[in-house]
Amino acid sequence: MRRRFLTACSVVMLLAVTASAGGRGEQQPFRVQNAWARETAGIPRNAAAYLRLTSNSDTDDVLIGGYSAAAEVIEIHVHERNGDVMVMRPLHDGLAVPAGETVVLEPMGIHVMLIGLNHALEAGESFELELHFESGARVKTEVEVRPLRN
Numbered sequence: 001m002r003r004r005f006l007t008a009c010s011v012v013m014l015l016a017v018t019a020s021a022g023g024r025g026e027q028q029p030f031r032v033q034n035a036w037a038r039e040t041a042g043i044p045r046n047a048a049a050y051l052r053l054t055s056n057s058d059t060d061d062v063l064i065g066g067y068s069a070a071a072e073v074i075e076i077h078v079h080e081r082n083g084d085v086m087v088m089r090p091l092h093d094g095l096a097v098p099a100g101e102t103v104v105l106e107p108m109g110i111h112v113m114l115i116g117l118n119h120a121l122e123a124g125e126s127f128e129l130e131l132h133f134e135s136g137a138r139v140k141t142e143v144e145v146r147p148l149r150n
């Protein structure tokens with residue numbers, strides 16, 4: 001009687017472990033939504049991408065850069081006022097993404113800078129962007145190119 005109880009118990013535990021392992025395997029550490037960039041006029045060198053990034057992790061992380069076939073270099077930048085002009089500079093320490101929180105990259109704020117574009121960005125197309133984190137996590141997203149005016 002006692003043995004049967006233990007056996008049933010360990011089966012339940014095994015199922016629980018399997019379920020949580022499966023869940024973890026499917027769950028990405030981050031969710032990226034609304035990733036977009038403006039179409040570029042002429043033949044530009046650079047462009048910026050914006051997105052909403054949500055942490056599904058229970059530990060803090062830092063967005064430090066990325067990779068895209070669309071550009072030579074990916075940096076994380078911030079726009080800020082310097083006297084009368086808006087300037088942008090790289091965030092050398094990256095962008096903190098606290099556990100479970102959402103950060104929004106948007107025009108006139110923090111953005112993903114695409115340096116050395118390989119081709120002009122045309123409205124309606126999209127390109128792949130991989131975000132790199134301090135923890136080693138890598139998250140891919142499709143960036144939608146939107147018209148200059150919309």
Ligand SMILES: [Cu+2]
Binds near residue numbers: 077078088089111112
């Ligand atoms: Cu920039």
